[in-house]
Amino acid sequence: MTITIYDVAREANVSMATVSRVVNGNQNVKPATRQKVLAVIERLDYRPNAVARGLASKKTKTVGVIIPDISNVFYAELVRGIEDIATMYRYNIILTNSDQQADKEVQLLSTLFSKQVDGIVMMSDEVTKDMLSEMERSSVPIVLAGTVETSESFPSVNIEYHDAAVDAVNRLIQNGHTRIAFVSGNMDSTIDRVYKRSGYEKALKEANIEIDDNLIVGVDNTYDDGLAAWEELGQLNNPPTAFFAGNDEIAIGLIHGAQDSGLNVPNDIEVISFENSKLARMVRPQLTSVVLPLYDIGAVSMRLLTKFMNKEKIDEQIVVLPYRIEERDSVK
Amino acid sequence: MTITIYDVAREANVSMATVSRVVNGNQNVKPATRQKVLAVIERLDYRPNAVARGLASKKTKTVGVIIPDISNVFYAELVRGIEDIATMYRYNIILTNSDQQADKEVQLLSTLFSKQVDGIVMMSDEVTKDMLSEMERSSVPIVLAGTVETSESFPSVNIEYHDAAVDAVNRLIQNGHTRIAFVSGNMDSTIDRVYKRSGYEKALKEANIEIDDNLIVGVDNTYDDGLAAWEELGQLNNPPTAFFAGNDEIAIGLIHGAQDSGLNVPNDIEVISFENSKLARMVRPQLTSVVLPLYDIGAVSMRLLTKFMNKEKIDEQIVVLPYRIEERDSVK
DNA sequence: TTGAAAGCGCTAACAG
DNA sequence: CTGTTAGCGCTTTCAA
Numbered sequence: 001m002t003i004t005i006y007d008v009a010r011e012a013n014v015s016m017a018t019v020s021r022v023v024n025g026n027q028n029v030k031p032a033t034r035q036k037v038l039a040v041i042e043r044l045d046y047r048p049n050a051v052a053r054g055l056a057s058k059k060t061k062t063v064g065v066i067i068p069d070i071s072n073v074f075y076a077e078l079v080r081g082i083e084d085i086a087t088m089y090r091y092n093i094i095l096t097n098s099d100q101q102a103d104k105e106v107q108l109l110s111t112l113f114s115k116q117v118d119g120i121v122m123m124s125d126e127v128t129k130d131m132l133s134e135m136e137r138s139s140v141p142i143v144l145a146g147t148v149e150t151s152e153s154f155p156s157v158n159i160e161y162h163d164a165a166v167d168a169v170n171r172l173i174q175n176g177h178t179r180i181a182f183v184s185g186n187m188d189s190t191i192d193r194v195y196k197r198s199g200y201e202k203a204l205k206e207a208n209i210e211i212d213d214n215l216i217v218g219v220d221n222t223y224d225d226g227l228a229a230w231e232e233l234g235q236l237n238n239p240p241t242a243f244f245a246g247n248d249e250i251a252i253g254l255i256h257g258a259q260d261s262g263l264n265v266p267n268d269i270e271v272i273s274f275e276n277s278k279l280a281r282m283v284r285p286q287l288t289s290v291v292l293p294l295y296d297i298g299a300v301s302m303r304l305l306t307k308f309m310n311k312e313k314i315d316e317q318i319v320v321l322p323y324r325i326e327e328r329d330s331v332k
Numbered sequence: 333m334t335i336t337i338y339d340v341a342r343e344a345n346v347s348m349a350t351v352s353r354v355v356n357g358n359q360n361v362k363p364a365t366r367q368k369v370l371a372v373i374e375r376l377d378y379r380p381n382a383v384a385r386g387l388a389s390k391k392t393k394t395v396g397v398i399i400p401d402i403s404n405v406f407y408a409e410l411v412r413g414i415e416d417i418a419t420m421y422r423y424n425i426i427l428t429n430s431d432q433q434a435d436k437e438v439q440l441l442s443t444l445f446s447k448q449v450d451g452i453v454m455m456s457d458e459v460t461k462d463m464l465s466e467m468e469r470s471s472v473p474i475v476l477a478g479t480v481e482t483s484e485s486f487p488s489v490n491i492e493y494h495d496a497a498v499d500a501v502n503r504l505i506q507n508g509h510t511r512i513a514f515v516s517g518n519m520d521s522t523i524d525r526v527y528k529r530s531g532y533e534k535a536l537k538e539a540n541i542e543i544d545d546n547l548i549v550g551v552d553n554t555y556d557d558g559l560a561a562w563e564e565l566g567q568l569n570n571p572p573t574a575f576f577a578g579n580d581e582i583a584i585g586l587i588h589g590a591q592d593s594g595l596n597v598p599n600d601i602e603v604i605s606f607e608n609s610k611l612a613r614m615v616r617p618q619l620t621s622v623v624l625p626l627y628d629i630g631a632v633s634m635r636l637l638t639k640f641m642n643k644e645k646i647d648e649q650i651v652v653l654p655y656r657i658e659e660r661d662s663v664k
Numbered sequence: 665t666t667g668a669a670a671g672c673g674c675t676a677a678c679a680g
Numbered sequence: 681c682t683g684t685t686a687g688c689g690c691t692t693t694c695a696a
Contacts, residue, residue, distance in 0.1 A: 004689055015667045020691060030665060045469070050447045051392060052689030054383045055672045062426065062447070071412035071627075073405055080403035083429055092447065094394065095427040097415055115382045115394070115424065137377070223614050252614055259616065282555050282584055283615070284591065295403075336673055347683045352675065360681060384673030387688045 003044050012040040023048055054116060062092045063305060064112035064120040068100045072221070073277050074247065074294065075123065078145060081298025082121050089306045091118070100188070102128045109134045119305045121298070123147050125189035141308035145301035146294065148190045155308070155317035157301045161191050164290045164323045165199025165244070168272045171288070171325065172242040173207045175270060175332055180204065180215065181240035183229045183250050187218030192246055196274065200244055215240055219250070226253015234261065241269060248275040252283050255330060271330045285329030293321055335376050344372040355380055386448060394424045395637060396444035396452040400432045404553070405609050406579065406626065407455065410477060413630025414453050421638045423450070432520070434460045441466045451637045453630070455479050457521035473640035477633035478626065480522045487640070487649035489633045493523050496622045496655045497531025497576070500604045503620070503657060504574040505539045507602060507664055512536065512547065513572035515561045515582050519550030524578055528606065532576055547572055551582070558585015566593065573601060580607040584615050587662060603662045617661030625653055 005023070009016040014033060021029050022037045029037075040046075054060040065082055067075040079095065086093050094117060098105045105124060109131070112120055120142045124131070127149040135142055135154065144156035172180050182200045184192045197216070204211055214236060219225035226249060233240055234257070245251035251273035258269045265271060265285055273280065273289035280287040300319060307314055337355070341348040346365060353361050354369045361369075372378075386392040397414055399407040411427065418425050426449060430437045437456060441463070444452055452474045456463070459481040467474055467486065476488035504512050514532045516524045529548070536543055546568060551557035558581060565572055566589070577583035583605035590601045597603060597617055605612065605621035612619040632651060639646055 002689095006689075016690080017667060017669095017692085018665085021666090024691085028665060033665080047442070047446050049387075049689050050443075051383055051386045052672090053691075055381075055387050055674090056689075056691040058672075058691095060383060069412070070402065070415065071405070071408050073403075073408070076403050076405070076408040079427075080401070080429070083402065083427065087429075092426050092428065092443065094424050095411075095415065096424065097412070097419075110379070111382075111424065114379050223610070249614070256614075256616060278555070279611075279614070282581070282588075282611070284588060334673090338673075348674080349676085349683060349685095350681085353682085356675085362681060365681080381673050384688090385675070387690090388673075388675040390675095390688075 002049075003046050005046070005048070008037065008040050008044060008046050011044065012037045058116070060116050060118055061090060062094055062115075062117050063302075063309075064094045064096065064108075064115070064117040066096050066098055066105060066108050066112070066120065066122040066124070068123065068125065069097050070095065073279065074221075074275065077277065077294040078123060078298040081295040081300075082145070082302045083298075085299045085302035085306070089302075091306075098124065100125055100186070102126070102130060106130050106134045113138045113140060119143075119309045121145050121301050121305055125186060125191075127190075141305060143301045143305045143308070146292075146297045148195065150190070152318055155304055155314070155319075157297050157304065157319045157321065159292065159297075159321050159323040161195035162199040162202075164274070164292075165196040166203045167325060168274060168290050169200050169203035169244050170207075171272055171331060172244065172270060173203060173209070175242070177242035177270065178209050179212075179238060179240040180209070180242045180244060181229075181233055182216045182244045183226065183233075183246060183254060184216070184218045185221040185225075185246035185250065192218070196246065221247055221249060223249040223253045226250035227257050228253075230254050230257025230261075243269070243271045245271060245273045248273050248277045248279045248287060248289065251287055251289070251330070252279065255283065255285070255287075266330055266332045270332060272325075273330070276326050280326070280328065288328045288331040289326055291324050291326050293323070296321060334381075335378050337378070337380070340369065340372050340376060340378050343376060344369045390448075391450055392448050393422060394426055394447075394449050395634075395641075396426045396428065396440075396447070396449040398428050398430055398437060398440050398444070398452065398454040398456070400455065400457065401429050402427060405611065406553075406607065409609065409626040410455060410630040413627040413632075414477070414634045415630075417631045417634035417638070421634075423638075430456065432457055432518070434458075434462060438462050438466045445470045445472060451475070451641045453477050453633050453637055457518060457523075459522075473637060475633045475637045475640070478624075478629045480527065482522070484650055487636055487646070487651075489629050489636065489651045489653065491624065491629075491653050491655040493527035494531040494534075496606070496624075497528040498535045499657060500606060500622050501532050501535035501576050502539075503604055503663060504576065504602060505535060505541070507574070509574035509602065510541050511544075511570060511572040512541070512574045512576060513561075513565055514548045514576045515558065515565075515578060515586060516548070516550045517553040517557075517578035517582065524550070528578065553579055553581060555581040555585045558582035559589050560585075562586050562589025562593075575601070575603045577603060577605045580605050580609045580611045580619060580621065583619055583621070583662070584611065587615065587617070587619075598662055598664045602664060604657075605662070608658050612658070612660065620660045620663040621658055623656050623658050625655070628653060
């Protein structure tokens with residue numbers, strides 16, 4: 001039924017080893033035989049079976065990707081970066097969604113290992129002990145994309161979240177605000193809970209602004225959470241006049257909450273975000289935001305992974321990409 | 333180094349067939365031996381090699397997914413639907429982006445076949461002859477998700493795009509508009525070029541409104557294209573007062589274009605969209621839109637694919653899902 | 665430059 | 681209920 005390397009060998013009067021050589025571009029084949037084999041391959045419409053190849057060579061040319069949720073633009077952008085570089089190096093991608101559940105992440109690692117992926121790119125809010133031990137159970141290279149693991153025992157690609165948060169909040173302080181809220185995403189995220197928050201607090205301290213825990217809200221990462229955070233913070237006796245939002249959806253929720261209350265952004269309220277997805281330009285006012293280069297983080301992670309898979313020399317396994325603030329209209 | 337089924341068999345004093353049976357949950361194993369084998373598996377930390385299994389069984393438990401671009405919410409939502417059902421049936425997904433290029437789609441089909449996927453879910457703007465012949469080269473089941481192929485020779489999951497377009501345009505007509513523009517996405521898309529357009533024209537004809545080709549614009553699918561379409565149509569001597577947009581990004585571009593010109597939506601201009609992504613609620617005014625159930629289309633497609641892969645009986649291989657219009661604030 | 669042969673790790677009859 | 685034995689389709693020494 002399915003035609004195999006063996007059929008080609010027979011038809012071309014060569015051994016299967018020779019067919020294998022031409023299929024794999026091995027130079028040790030006489031041009032004439034190569035032509036002959038190629039002709040038969042064409043005629044028989046032969047296609048190598050990648051599974052058999054994977055079993056024999058112990059390389060599958062596929063990498064696993066674990067992210068929280070592909071339907072979120074945030075992660076989708078990252079995956080596109082990964083995929084583009086993967087394609088460039090002739091890898092395919094097995095995509096999996098963890099929904100941020102640690103047990104699911106452990107299980108996904110396990111099934112990816114069993115599928116014999118050559119490497120894994122993973123993004124996770126928090127790398128737990130269980131995950132770490134699962135990750136160490138295999139010698140398959142893993143790179144962490146946009147995720148912080150404090151022991152730094154795995155390669156990773158990130159930006160300086162703390163510094164970026166300091167800059168963002170300073171941008172608000174320099175406009176005279178003293179009541180600045182931090183509407184974080186999920187506080188289960190190491191980046192939000194530790195790095196962005198510490199940046200927020202540092203900026204305030206340096207400006208001698210007292211930290212008010214009422215102004216720190218950890219919700220989830222959606223538009224509705226931004227809306228809800230606005231409701232909550234608006235109730236305060238002394239409500240905030242500026243917001244440092246954990247991501248674009250939250251920022252947009254905050255802005256619409258303010259606008260729906262009849263306030264003007266940026267005249268009455270200022271908002272700075274942390275993401276700069278496509279959404280940032282798709283609102284009025286457009287978002288001023290820290291640029292989190294998700295696509296690049298994905299691309300660089302995948303590139304780094306290829307180096308591990310090819311056993312190339314690695315200069316630095318902890319890579320830190322630059323960030324900047326894109327000035328638009330939600331901050332004066 | 334890596335531990336195999338053979339190691340387990342030896343340690344447990346059984347044959348590898350028995351180990352295989354317990355690993356695969358075959359009932360024909362005495363409970364006592366099962367326990368014994370399980371214990372050894374645990375002790376040795378054995379994990380089945382899915383590649384070897386795939387070669388032997390000719391089933392890889394992975395399906396291929398071909399979409400235009402994962403970084404577009406539109407497709408990302410679809411993929412999430414596919415992935416959820418795939419996970420439910422213990423399949424993994426190889427995700428590939430075609431960027432709408434026919435040659436790339438052909439090539440992706442080919443590499444997916446060589447990786448021995450058990451099935452494929454594909455979304456494409458237009459199914460070309462080349463693609464069709466590539467699709468027929470293999471007996472691997474393929475289902476088309478949210479894509480129309482006129483000969484209906486492949487299973488597919490869609491909605492009635494034509495009817496939906498009629499309803500959408502009627503919604504505008506019933507508000508008294510006679511200058512209604514159709515800002516389509518890419519006219520390379522069969523759905524846009526044929527179905528939505530014919531729906532648009534039918535609605536106008538039935539209302540005795542003359543079709544003005546100047547009001548039909550086929551751009552691309554992005555926010556910026558919506559903005560650009562506004563510029564173009566605004567130049568007209570007799571500009572449109574209502575818009576039927578091909579998708580949410582275009583609709584939002586149109587709305588912002590109008591607003592930036594000092595117009596009010598929906599009082600001066602009305603806009604109806606065709607998608608209803610998360611974005612629809614994330615603008616002011618919120619979008620009135622035909623609901624294109626992308627997640628469901630993905631989920632149903634994958635479910636249908638499992639039926640083919642399991643050789644279950646298929647009632648109807650052309651499935652048509654219901655649609656509705658979500659009334660919000662961009663239409664009065 | 666080419667071929668022979670031994671696996672890769674597992675499933676699936678088949679026999680007992 | 682369990683074991684034996686062929687493969688699955690390819691890569692990869694090793695010889696020639």
